[in-house]
Amino acid sequence: MAVELLANKKVLIVGATGGIGAEATKMIKNSQGNVFITGRDQEKLKKVAKANKIPDDQVFTMEVTDPESVQKVADQIHSKVSQIDILVNAAGVGYLKKFEQIEYEQMSRVIDINLKGAFLVMQAFLPPMKESKKGMIINIPGVLGRAPMAAAAAYAASKYGLNGMVKSLREELKRTEIRLSNLYLGGVDSEFWDDIDMPVNRDKFITAQEAGRAVWFMCQQPTSGVVSEMVIQPFNHQVI
Template sequence: MVREQLKEKNIIITGASGGIGAEIAKLCAASGANLALLARSEDKLVRLQTELQESYQVRVEVFQLDVADSEKIKEVFTTINSRFDHIDILVNNAGYGVFREAHLATIEEIKGMFDVNVVGLMACTSMVLPKMRERRYGHIINIASQAGKIATPKSSVYSASKHAVLGFTNALRMELSDLNVKVTAVNPGPIATNFFNIADEKGTYVKNVQRFMLKPEFVAKKVVDCMLTNTREINLPRWMNMGSIVYVLFPRLFERIGKKAFNQK
């Protein structure tokens, strides 16, 4: 499916070497967008670059980047800004989690999740905002999580990082509302990607929720369909988002009833 609104648009995607990041890149390239793809794994990025350029004859540039490295973010985005006349869309997709009870989480794990999921996302955003504000045009898409709406046992740190992403996203949306710069939060439930190789070391959580897991292609399509539209949030799956609404209305009841299910991680 060709999305005409994306033709010749310039799009940055972090965490683009696999999972939904790579799927988003494929859909954008199929619609004629130019891409700057960022991830830690340079060899995977190069393979994706070759695939997209051969299939769609679009401009694809790749950059090795760990978004936990703020100085490297400045360097990479300065290079991108010098090579692309402007950036139309930024997809902040890089992120990871570790499922562990709070007393067992190490300081290194806590800092690591916040450095990537929160500080890195904010830093990448800060590198495109001035030009978007000047042009009064653009779209910031932040991949958050249903965990940012419903905190659960064994994901205390991860949930906290995604709560922070949602807080930042909601405030940013209001800051930019008069400048025609759109801001969207994407809150998926569990997705069948390599995310759980780190997050779920024992495989318990994946085993318990496997039948509910989203396909990365499905999530990517929802993200790309919303590009350059006034979409406040994308919540997937819809039934899971209903849980977050019940949680807001009846938090004590929700926690009491859901405790057993949540502890299946």
């Protein structure tokens, strides 16, 4: 059934070089999706493309904080296909620091990638969806986009903003069949934690594969329904 629902669907995965994006790419491609991928790191992007046999002309280096970069990729993709059926925004950056230790430059970077980046990507790929009045957009605000945590002021600000932006956009699009989904993940064992100075037990976290499977599941919903929100957390620190 999953193969039938995703077969030949044009799916764009933004941030395909991250743990969640890479796993989602693999599962969607294995379900016969017609996958396009983007990422900032060209070498990592090539590895993901090679591992999943994605053609070179469907692989794009893109900087989500750069309006020209995003629009250029959108134009290139739309010159090949009329529209993307499913847009998965898996790009993001992690940052956890006590409030008084947050540096302004880092605060700006988190907002630029997690919030403004999502804005630029959706704005670039939404017009053809609006014209056809159909499509799907999946964002990943994470649990910290709806529940507070100490030392997460900067990160939560970016993700709460994303949550609010998506919900507002949903109101604009409710006369169409464009479906917007938010995936709230908590405690994923991914590169998010590589540079975080905080004692955590990553052995008890959700795996990147499980997170990717959640994205894959959301992608395969029939047009008669939509998973508006999904929350997945490690059982040992469930908060919402």
